[in-house]
Amino acid sequence: MKRKLFLNAYIAAIGVATLLVIGFAVAAAAHQVDSAHWSNATILYAAFFAILSMIASRQLLYYQPSSQVAMGTAAQVAAIVSLPLPFALLAVAAGKALSELSLLIQGKRKARAVVVNIGGTLLANVAGGTAFHLLHGGQFLWSSGLTPLLALPAFLSLSILYHAVDALVIVGAISLSSNESPWRAFRDMALSVFAPHLSLGFVGLVFAVLWHFSPVLSLLIMIPIWLSMRSFQAVARLQRETVEAVLKMAESIDYRDTGTYEHSKRIADMTRRLARSLGLTPEHISDIVLASQVHDLGKIGISNDILLKTGRLTDEEYVAMQEHPVIGEEILRSYSAFRSSATIVRHHHERWDGKGYPDGLKGEEIPLGSRIITVVDSFDAMTDDRVYRKGMSVEDAVQRLKDGIGSQFDPRVCGAFIQMLIDEGVYTPPETHPDLLRLVRESAAG
Ligand SMILES: [Fe+2]
Numbered sequence: 001m002k003r004k005l006f007l008n009a010y011i012a013a014i015g016v017a018t019l020l021v022i023g024f025a026v027a028a029a030a031h032q033v034d035s036a037h038w039s040n041a042t043i044l045y046a047a048f049f050a051i052l053s054m055i056a057s058r059q060l061l062y063y064q065p066s067s068q069v070a071m072g073t074a075a076q077v078a079a080i081v082s083l084p085l086p087f088a089l090l091a092v093a094a095g096k097a098l099s100e101l102s103l104l105i106q107g108k109r110k111a112r113a114v115v116v117n118i119g120g121t122l123l124a125n126v127a128g129g130t131a132f133h134l135l136h137g138g139q140f141l142w143s144s145g146l147t148p149l150l151a152l153p154a155f156l157s158l159s160i161l162y163h164a165v166d167a168l169v170i171v172g173a174i175s176l177s178s179n180e181s182p183w184r185a186f187r188d189m190a191l192s193v194f195a196p197h198l199s200l201g202f203v204g205l206v207f208a209v210l211w212h213f214s215p216v217l218s219l220l221i222m223i224p225i226w227l228s229m230r231s232f233q234a235v236a237r238l239q240r241e242t243v244e245a246v247l248k249m250a251e252s253i254d255y256r257d258t259g260t261y262e263h264s265k266r267i268a269d270m271t272r273r274l275a276r277s278l279g280l281t282p283e284h285i286s287d288i289v290l291a292s293q294v295h296d297l298g299k300i301g302i303s304n305d306i307l308l309k310t311g312r313l314t315d316e317e318y319v320a321m322q323e324h325p326v327i328g329e330e331i332l333r334s335y336s337a338f339r340s341s342a343t344i345v346r347h348h349h350e351r352w353d354g355k356g357y358p359d360g361l362k363g364e365e366i367p368l369g370s371r372i373i374t375v376v377d378s379f380d381a382m383t384d385d386r387v388y389r390k391g392m393s394v395e396d397a398v399q400r401l402k403d404g405i406g407s408q409f410d411p412r413v414c415g416a417f418i419q420m421l422i423d424e425g426v427y428t429p430p431e432t433h434p435d436l437l438r439l440v441r442e443s444a445a446g
């Protein structure tokens with residue numbers, strides 16, 4: 001309830017800030033129209049950049065199969081370096097507002113998100129644009145061209161400030177509408193989008209310079225850019241479809257083995273939360289989560305007699321069963337999207353004490369992702385109801401995890417997992433053992 005109130009106040013504040021910026025920009029632009037003879041052309045250019053920014057905001061650039069940024073950033077940077085700041089801000093605001101409102105009308109955007117997105121973009125351009133114009137001596141492309149020595153630092157500060165303010169505004173809304181810690185949300189967002197934002201800013205800069213020399217040429221250049229974007233999108237779609245196909249294949253193994261499609265999903269959810277609580281980077285987390293979804297894919301090569309056997313496996317059967325991480329790795333290696341996950345899959349049955357398989361790796365020789373999956377997979381296997389037996393209670397499963405610290409499990413990972421179960425209310429340490437976490441932490445330290 002309280003959070004909702006804060007969220008509404010936050011969105012209202014962004015809305016007010018947006019209107020204030022627009023008001024100031026209109027007043028400043030009107031003043032410049034009165035006092036300068038080039039203003040008619042500037043208004044025309046501003047209108048052009050508003051339309052460009054609106055179109056570009058709807059074009060998505062895929063930099064990973066499931067991650068994309070809107071091309072709007074490029075058009076906004078082009079406007080900022082080309083025009084006097086008030087005109088540039090009005091062009092940006094108009095372009096972004098038109099694109100967001102069309103999404104709102106089509107039911108693809110909620111009203112709150114529209115306010116946050118327009119506000120975030122405009123405030124980002126105010127910050128970045130002010131830095132650019134200050135560092136570039138108040139000059140812009142249309143009046144006096146770019147001074148190369150000043151333009152580079154000015155452009156870099158524009159990009160960094162633009163990016164930081166845009167991320168801050170959006171992260172504020174995310175952390176108020178979810179349990180996400182603001183710092184973590186900011187770090188994740190800033191890390192993943194910075195490089196694409198910077199390169200889009202550069203595209204904007206190059207476009208503006210070209211436009212300045214030859215508008216026709218700059219428009220012609222957009223054709224190959226648009227075509228290559230289309231092919232990037234096609235490649236990204238193909239990669240997403242490949243990932244989906246492999247995940248479906250892994251799901252079907254889950255069903256054959258554990259009798260539930262939910263196994264992979266549960267493991268992936270827990271793995272994601274655990275990896276986040278260990279403070280890993282978004283890229284590392286997504287590799288580990290992907291690996292967790294397909295960790296037992298290699299069971300595709302294990303016969304049902306062995307896979308579904310409820311009794312003890314014979315030595316030969318056990319050896320055959322131990323092949324599954326290697327088979328899984330071999331299958332996954334052939335897909336570029338799974339290349340980093342393949343190694344994690346290979347080692348998900350290694351043990352901290354070096355007695356695991358297939359390679360008998362020890363301690364930190366084992367990839368961190370594999371150590372995470374080992375803990376989560378063991379917990380899920382213990383607590384899950386199978387056809388032939390009922391799942392263990394959470395308390396008993398945690399006890400088993402505790403017993404395995406330092407032998408089967410990485411102490412730090414296992415400690416973080418138990419802490420996560422406590423924080424999420426899944427597990428309550430018994431009154432008589434309030435020192436559980438101390439034990440876990442001590443073993444982590446030792
Ligand atoms: Fe396995």
Ligand SMILES: [Fe+2]
Nearest residue numbers: 295296377381
């Ligand atoms: Fe499993």
